[in-house]
Amino acid sequence: MASPLRIIAVQHxxxxxxxxxxxxxxxxxLAADVPVPGSLLVFPELCDVGFTMDSALAARSASSSVxxxxxxxxxxxxxVVAGLAQALGAQSVGNCSVFLDxxxxxxGRYVKSHGFSPGxxxxxxxxxxxxxxxxxxxxxxxxxIAPAICYDLRFPELFRQSLxxxxxxxxxxxxxIANWPAHRQHHWRSLLMARAIENQAYVLGVNxxxxxPSVEYAGGSILIDPRGxxxxxxxxxxxxxxxxxxxxxxxxxxxxxxxxxxxxxSLHAPRGMN
Numbered sequence: 566m567a568s569p570l571r572i573i574a575v576q577h578x579x580x581x582x583x584x585x586x587x588x589x590x591x592x593x594x595l596a597a598d599v600p601v602p603g604s605l606l607v608f609p610e611l612c613d614v615g616f617t618m619d620s621a622l623a624a625r626s627a628s629s630s631v632x633x634x635x636x637x638x639x640x641x642x643x644x645v646v647a648g649l650a651q652a653l654g655a656q657s658v659g660n661c662s663v664f665l666d667x668x669x670x671x672x673g674r675y676v677k678s679h680g681f682s683p684g685x686x687x688x689x690x691x692x693x694x695x696x697x698x699x700x701x702x703x704x705x706x707x708x709x710i711a712p713a714i715c716y717d718l719r720f721p722e723l724f725r726q727s728l729x730x731x732x733x734x735x736x737x738x739x740x741x742i743a744n745w746p747a748h749r750q751h752h753w754r755s756l757l758m759a760r761a762i763e764n765q766a767y768v769l770g771v772n773x774x775x776x777x778p779s780v781e782y783a784g785g786s787i788l789i790d791p792r793g794x795x796x797x798x799x800x801x802x803x804x805x806x807x808x809x810x811x812x813x814x815x816x817x818x819x820x821x822x823x824x825x826x827x828x829x830x831s832l833h834a835p836r837g838m839n
Contacts, residue, residue, distance in 0.1 A: 568705025569809035571604040572738070572767075573643075574786040577612070577803045578775035579744075584613035584626040588633050590803075595637065598805045602642035603667075603704045608634075609742050609773040610648035610715050611660060616744040616777060618689040620658040623650035635669030642667045644701065648714065648742045650690070651676075657691040662712040662742055664699055673699045677714040678723055686716070696727035698736055708812050711736035715743035718756045724764055730830060737815045741770045747783035747801075754787065761789040765819050767810050774803050791815050 577594055580586040591608070600606060610616065613630040614623050627649040638645045644666055651661040651674065659676035666672050676693025680686040699710045711727040718741050728735045739760060745753045753770065761768035767790055774784040786799040788808050796808040819825060 567707070567812045569811055570703055570705065570708060570738075571601050571807060571809050572769060572788065573600055573604050573606050573805050573807040574769060574771040574788070574797075574799065575606055575608050575805055576771065576774060576784050576786045576799050577609070579609070579612060579615040579773050579777070581777050582614045582617050582619065582622060582626075584630050587613050587615075588630060591637075594803060594805060595641065600641045600643050600805070600807075604641070604643040604807070605701075605703070606637070606641070606643050606645045607740055607742065607769060607771045608645070608647040609771050610662075610744045611650060612648045612742075612773070614650075615773075616684070616686075616780075618685055620650060620660075620689045624652050624658045627651060631663060631665075634663075635665055638665045638667050638669045644672070644703070646712065646740055646742070653691050658689075659693060660686070660690045660714060662714055662740070664701075664710075664712070672701070673697065675712040675714070677717060679716045679720055681716040696723055698727050706812060708738055708810075709734065709736045710738045710740060713739060713741045715741070715745060717741070718743070718753070718760065718770075721760065721763065724760055728764070728825065728828075733819065733826070735764070735766070735819075735825060737766055737812055738810065739764065739766055739768045741768065743770065743772045744777075744780075744782060745770075745772045745785075747781045750783050750785055753785060757787060758789055758793055761791060762793045765791040765822075765825055766815065767791060774801055791818055
């Protein structure tokens with residue numbers, strides 16, 4: 566029997582293109598509300614500099630920011646998922662989710678699959694090759710985690726791509742980190758709810774607060790269980806929001822009510838028009 570996994574959404578403001586000030590603010594939040602050791606701390610998309618289209622600046626900042634998050638992981642003896650820009654080669658930068666274990670070691674990286682074309686993100690950042698799944702061992706057990714970033718939330722096929730077609734070893738937790746604008750906040754909540762229900766998984770959405778030069782952010786970080794029940798929902802204030810995930814309950818629910826097993830994968834292939 567697995568022990569619960571404590572998951573913590575760190576909802577914070579971001580000082581535009583200023584990682585030093587932003588990270589100082591994060592450290593203050595963590596000092597004021599110290600995480601329980603063994604937790605999983607999750608931070609928003611591009612959480613050190615904001616949703617900037619200056620990808621070179623974002624990547625330069627992240628080279629130092631990732632070390633700060635490694636120290637946070639070690640200090641709080643907790644795993645960390647944070648949104649940071651990462652160089653993917655000599656000429657390209659990805660908008661990424663990086664996963665660090667409690668020793669600060671890199672466990673995995675996901676590159677955002679869908680660039681936000683209305684904002685020009687597809688021109689500034691290279692897109693990834695689709696879903697990844699992280700196997701995560703924590704003090705009380707293990708689970709499978711699938712990351713996604715902001716605009717990815719609008720594409721349910723990415724979430725279904727993470728399902729294992731040959732076994733029932735599907736992701737039990739989806740992490741959606743974002744800089745989601747306040748004027749589309751109702752989309753944020755509704756889409757996260759849908760992803761949880763249709764994939765029978767915990768879905769954590771972690772958004773930022775504050776504003777950048779052109780957009781206001783309303784927070785609203787939220788954790789939804791596999792049945793679509795809300796376990797917490799933040800307002801527009803910075804802070805830590807947390808709950809314990811009962812992974813045995815996910816597995817029991819999937820066994821007793823098995824729509825994931827009833828998928829007809831043959832219907833997924835494109836068909837010609839008659």
